[in-house]
Amino acid sequence: MEQEALTGVIEPKTVAVIGASATPGKIGYSVVQNLVNDGFKGTIYPINPGVDEILGLKAYPSIADVPTNVDAAIITIPAKAVLSVIDDCGKKGVKGIIVITSGFSETGNRELEQELVSKAHANGIRVLGPNIIGVLSNSASFNGSFAPFLPYSGKGALISQSGALLIALDAATYTRRVGFEKLISIGNMADIDFADLIEWLDKDPNTSCISLYIEGFKNGRSFMEVAQKTSKPIVALKAGVSEHGAAAAASHTGSLAGAAKVYGAAFQQSGVIQASDLNNLFDRTLALSLQPPLKGDNLLIITNGGGVGVLATDAAEKYGIPLKFAPKDVQAELKKHMPEFGSAKNPVDLTGQAGYDWYYESLRYAIGHEWVDGVVVLYCETAVTNPLEIAQGLKKAIDEAGAKDKPVTVSFVGGEKSDEGIRWLVENGIPAYTAPDLAVNAMAALREYARSRELISSAPDAEFEVDEKLAREIIKNAREDGRDSLTEIEAKEVFRAYGLPTTTTKLARTADEAVELAKKIGFPVVMKIVSPDILHKSDAGGVKVNIKDEQAAREAYQTILDNAKAYKADANIHGVAVQEMAPWGTEVILGSVNDPTFGPTMMFGLGGIFVEVLKDVTFRVAPVSQNQAKNMLGEIRGAPILRGVRGEAPRDQKALAETISRYSKMILDLRDEISESDANPVLVYEEGKGIKVVDARIILKKK
């Protein structure tokens, strides 16, 4: 049903152009002209009350007047008039409207945009836009836009949040020879968003790679859900890496969560490959739309020149692909297709004499060998070899080897002849580039895709047993107390309800109670003021550590109270927390924010200077599986610390990963309540000895 409604927008059979014009230069004219010129095979109804005919097509005064039902209405009339045609669209069975018209939320008219969507939905109509270029589909010969032509044909599908860029890229598809089946301008995303279109494109037989130009999601979580389920590669360029939300951050974690980091985490979790820039978006689209993923790590590089071979090796290191020498038997066979001074190591250097035969023979053998997972072929133009011939040799080798699950990317460095070879390769389904690092980067995209898919398809974790009810009870009590943050003791209780190990902390309301609790917990203990009005406990003289006996505990109780009163006379003091003094361990920090785009999001980093000086932290959108959590532990720069340095035993990464996963469940379950939180420090002990949350903070959503 959903799918069908979108088909009506993306590949309609009958289209009305509401605002069609007979005046060249007007958008309403361009749209009709584009439909006609690009060979749309369905029915076109120009709608314009003032004319009888546009470009040879009969025009109708209103969509209500057209003789048949209509799939899609392309709307170019002024914003204030758009609402008035929706009911008529409904009567004509319109499945979706393509609202090119601007002047809605992008200029502040949010209400008008909402009314438009409401009215459309009331009529069973989906809305693409407003404020867009339109929709272009090569397979349907449908140019429902004011972009002047359909893109260079291929298997990519581009969804762009920038209309201007879509028009420019449409033209660029021809000069750069990166083929697209569809270009879709998404504009204000009042209704149809990235998730909707991705879901549709996943079922589109003509699309093999979905490319996104993103400025910002409205709902990051629905995007992630759809992206995770998609069976086709998605490659995204996220524009705008400046920090967001930092000003409003109330926690340590909040101040570290930038848009780029959280988007990056979300892409990784949902199997979306990132592009670093506009050309890279095209380059990666080309590879992902034409080649299978690189499933293993055995990449072979075949070259005719040492120079480009070294550059490709550098690029492999840069893009994280480990290069290994091929096994002896592979080397021995490859040695047959090169002169003596060639090299069968990796890169395999066929030397400058290599022409059609050697390239053909060595590539065919390499792809056919079980050790080889993928091949990057490099060619450096020479005066004595013919790039086009070599291109044809490569194609023949790939076809004959018949290993359709092994990707090949190619670089030809040279002039017009090499470019001709590149064009021929691309037209024949082999991604080819002008420089070795580009071919390696494309292969890296195929590898990233395979790896992220593996992680997504790995078995889900067993469900944790948690006590959500207890956690909510604690929060409710704080709310009833008129507070929007929990005390340390309360926060730890919530943590414990989710199975996070915390230091034992009990509230003492008298010195006697403090002594009793300390005895029960066991000396030495730590004592801290508990007051919702005193956030910076140390500054207030409200913390005493290493309290060793009853007498000291009694004195500490009084000193802390005195200090607290001196610090803030009217502070609401709950009492003094008596806390187990945890043995030394590696300090880490966990935390959460409610990201404006993705909702509850986890942070992990090493404590101390790692977080404070190096900002060495990593993010994941909740929930975080234990496998994902393990990846988090590995991707910070300080990761070796957890694996054990300076002869220390490895830290308990398993316990830490479980803690992250439980924590993420907590912030997701309680997302209506928790705004931000920190567990800082968390002490991590040797393997098998677990972790301990020493201090905890939970800030509630303002209600």
Place this chain on the structure above:
Amino acid sequence: MEQEALTGVIEPKTVAVIGASATPGKIGYSVVQNLVNDGFKGTIYPINPGVDEILGLKAYPSIADVPTNVDAAIITIPAKAVLSVIDDCGKKGVKGIIVITSGFSETGNRELEQELVSKAHANGIRVLGPNIIGVLSNSASFNGSFAPFLPYSGKGALISQSGALLIALDAATYTRRVGFEKLISIGNMADIDFADLIEWLDKDPNTSCISLYIEGFKNGRSFMEVAQKTSKPIVALKAGVSEHGAAAAASHTGSLAGAAKVYGAAFQQSGVIQASDLNNLFDRTLALSLQPPLKGDNLLIITNGGGVGVLATDAAEKYGIPLKFAPKDVQAELKKHMPEFGSAKNPVDLTGQAGYDWYYESLRYAIGHEWVDGVVVLYCETAVTNPLEIAQGLKKAIDEAGAKDKPVTVSFVGGEKSDEGIRWLVENGIPAYTAPDLAVNAMAALREYARSRELISSAPDAEFEVDEKLAREIIKNAREDGRDSLTEIEAKEVFRAYGLPTTTTKLARTADEAVELAKKIGFPVVMKIVSPDILHKSDAGGVKVNIKDEQAAREAYQTILDNAKAYKADANIHGVAVQEMAPWGTEVILGSVNDPTFGPTMMFGLGGIFVEVLKDVTFRVAPVSQNQAKNMLGEIRGAPILRGVRGEAPRDQKALAETISRYSKMILDLRDEISESDANPVLVYEEGKGIKVVDARIILKKK
């Protein structure tokens, strides 16, 4: 004289081709053909004893037979025959030979190559190559190579260590429209090396940017000296970033010094801009060959589309250019050349309606304004504007503004029409690219160039007073002792001779002496075994810290000796070092290696996990000025620690910079003696309170 000899090779008037052939397909034929076809205006003498004429030119049996003197001989005869023609070349006044022939050191024939150079030098002849493609010069219409044509004309000069790549790039200059005045293949660098050619090209009126493809220098230091003095921008692509020398490293520093890091440091110190890959080498060459450096930080971005504007902003952050809003008056003026919904902030968004006029007006005004240091202009192709017209508007604005010291780079995103605009701009001296990040990267190159030149031209430091004689005395004593490493006490004495503050350390040979020394130094003290046979003192139980009184000192002496003997019965024990216990400070590490390419090289990093886990270190080739040393302090990731974190006072960076500079002088002066060294830890105190080297190690060169 030097210059003249090289002119004979690079721009000869008379050329002999020794090994000229009448058989198409042979290199000796290609060279003659290229000279003829590419319009060489000088005299060509084909040398071949077997034929009378080649391509209409009279051939001579030997160079001895030609009627005039000869500037350059291009040699294509087999390697073993090359030596036999050198004397005749000498007689004919040949200034340089271009040895295309391969089969010398690259295939192991080092001796033959050395003989060739010796014989050439004996005849007053310089050698380019062997194992090269040749020399190509557009202004001299000289294609003295077997590359099939002269490059697309321009102001770059490319020196390539890979011949294959040079041929491929020659062709690529046409398709990518990056113009080169010269292409020079440098091959085995038996004689003429990068430094020689850079020196010559610096005086070449037709070259405005020198581009290098480097696999490895023979003598990094002479390259640096020449590069520093060069008045033209140099841009280098260094291929091969894998670690070198690590296996042989005897010190901490040695294990951290990779080729990429040391080359990177050397480039920075000598004002050489790095390229990240092959396309980037072309892109940066284009900008550096056509535009002045970006001297200030006030970069304005002018765009017609929000999308490309955001991408350019992201790129500016990525490449380290801080973007600021223009002053109010600039914004007010720019507002006149855009519709109301445009933006005069930075990026300046003229909107998609912007055509010739708005681009022209806004760019002319921006360049003319004193606040603006440089402009990146972005254009995103639309259906209603003409890229070529806009290109012409930009050119007119630049010409009329007349501010020749302000760089402009341009990006046109689009199809064939945009590419036409790009070509027109490049032909008219304005570097233009296909994506916004490329234009920003090009601007970043112009900024890096300005900054590195500023650092190089800053006033030199005052000379340090040092006692080299004393340092050599200490080393000599150790040598006479049959050692190739210094004890800690000796190493510290060498350090002190170069003015490095070290903890006071004295050698005690008896327990009484130890007590006396400790009293003199002042309790508490540290005591350590001194033995050239015990390198890991702690492992041997040879270190005692925090010794507080005479009794403890006496006991420590005996314990350390006993432990040492138990650890290694036959160890040569000098005694026990009694050492001042330095107060706590921020730990840093200094060190040096003798890099195989660049010689004495300094390392600096923060101690502890920064160096051990994060490898957060930076290098400079000695000598290191105090200004350069200050830059080193700023470029490690842990730099904020030195500036003071967590409310701590800033560390004494001035003293640390001076120490680095003195250290670098030490390893340079004593480069014949010192192989590697470490000062680890060095404690850095608050501003004004100096630093202290706590432990020192010097490893001597094996002799």
